[in-house]
Amino acid sequence: MLELQDLKDFSIHRWYEPFKHIALQTVLLELPEVVVDKLKSDDSDTDVAEVCPVEFMGALKNVINNLDNNAFVKNNWHAPMDAKMFSFGNELKVTNVNDLFLYLTTSNIIAEDFSSQQSSIPFYLALKPWKSIHPASEFRCIVINNVLRGITPRDWPTYYAHFKDEGPLIIDTLTNFFKENILGRFPRKHYIFDVIMSYPDQPSIVDFGPINSKTNLYAFSWREISPLINKDSPEEVAPIFRYLDSDIGIMTKADAIYKIANAFT
Ligand SMILES: Nc1ncnc2c1ncn2[C@@H]1O[C@H](COP(=O)(O)OP(=O)(O)OP(=O)(O)O)[C@@H](O)[C@H]1O
Ligand SMILES: [Mg+2]
Structure with a gap:
């Protein structure tokens, strides 16, 4: 578990702005509290989608769409790498919101970040264009x-x-x-x-x-x-x-x- 100062300093919502000219392009979306609460309560991906405020769902779809339905997702700190086995072709590609919620709800790495949070740091989704990385x-x-x-x-x-x-x-x-x-x-x-x-x-x-x-x-x-x-x-x-x-x-x-x-x- 990260210390509070670590959570702050290493959160992408803090470091992205000063380094964005030399970082992988990222779109940050703050997660509404109802969605965070649902993710914390270890629910299924459909439950999370159901509580999503309409505007947030719209914004999310828009971002994924703008990334050509070919995106990579993280929270402030981590990617849901342990959800790979639930993905198509063993690639954590996000092609729509269902993929995204599936990865977030099945990843223990993400669950641990969400549950360790007692501070005032807002939760974000960090969405990036999918890249084939050698x-x-x-x-x-x-x-x-x-x-x-x-x-x-x-x-x-x-x-x-x-x-x-x-x-x-x-x-x-x-x-x-x-x-x-x-x-x-x-x-x-x-x-x-x-x-x-x-x-x-x-x-x-x-x-x-x-x-x-x-x-x-x-x-x-x-x-x-x-x-x-x-x-x-x-x-x-x-x-x-x-x-x-x-x-x-x-x-x-x-x-x-x-x-x-x-x-x-
Ligand atoms: N935009 C992207 N498109 C496709 N794959 C990506 C992208 N960004 C990262 N990856 C792949 O996912 C892996 C994990 O990404 P990243 O290092 O951002 O996750 P992390 O959770 O911070 O990992 P760690 O816990 O090791 O620091 C990278 O090593 C890379 O292979
Ligand atoms: Mg990392």
């Missing part, structure tokens, strides 16, 4: 004490041959992107940001998130990252881009980490 183009960037320390592919552990040659370019591009666009503009010292990157385009921000023992750090582990939080960070230090550098077949994350020496010491 898994090798997704990276999670780890910022500690306002310094970019680590870059990991989000598709981990998967071997991509081009990471070896393109590694220096990936490091340079993301370091410059971070310094020019994010450093000093995000209200935290420690956080992760997710990007998609496909040359020659500029990276696009997918999300920001807190960094703690529950954060998925993919190629990195909390055990090696957490000590950096209490250390003075060198100002000029290149981030470590960690990727699988050989096709070693199927292995667990624990195996993978074991095989890669701790690079921060």
Whole structure:
């Protein structure tokens, strides 16, 4: 469960405006209280649709329609990734309001966010144009004490041959992107940001998130990252881009980490 300050700082309704020129395009719709209450009460998707105020339903249909009936949905913080199995073709594509309510009502990730809410932060739906994203183009960037320390592919552990040659370019591009666009503009010292990157385009921000023992750090582990939080960070230090550098077949994350020496010491 996120802390109150985390809920605030990492909610897309807070960070989208200052970063929208470099983020995936998003339409934010505030959820009416009756709908939030229905979602909290663990009801079926039809029950949620029934309590939807007419104007909100109209606005929602309009947004989905404007996104060519081909959208991706999140709440302020999370996507309903665990509802994938209920979707057509195992893709969380939103083609109409029924898809949207089905994903929201079947996802435990979303239910947990809705139930953990005791604060005054309004709930939003964040709708984005559906994008075919190549898994090798997704990276999670780890910022500690306002310094970019680590870059990991989000598709981990998967071997991509081009990471070896393109590694220096990936490091340079993301370091410059971070310094020019994010450093000093995000209200935290420690956080992760997710990007998609496909040359020659500029990276696009997918999300920001807190960094703690529950954060998925993919190629990195909390055990090696957490000590950096209490250390003075060198100002000029290149981030470590960690990727699988050989096709070693199927292995667990624990195996993978074991095989890669701790690079921060
Ligand atoms: N607009 C989009 N269209 C299609 N797929 C998307 C879109 N945005 C994100 N995805 C896919 O969904 C995945 C999860 O998205 P995202 O990182 O925004 O969710 P999240 O709930 O914040 O995840 P986490 O809990 O890991 O931070 C991404 O890795 C990407 O593959
Ligand atoms: Mg996220």
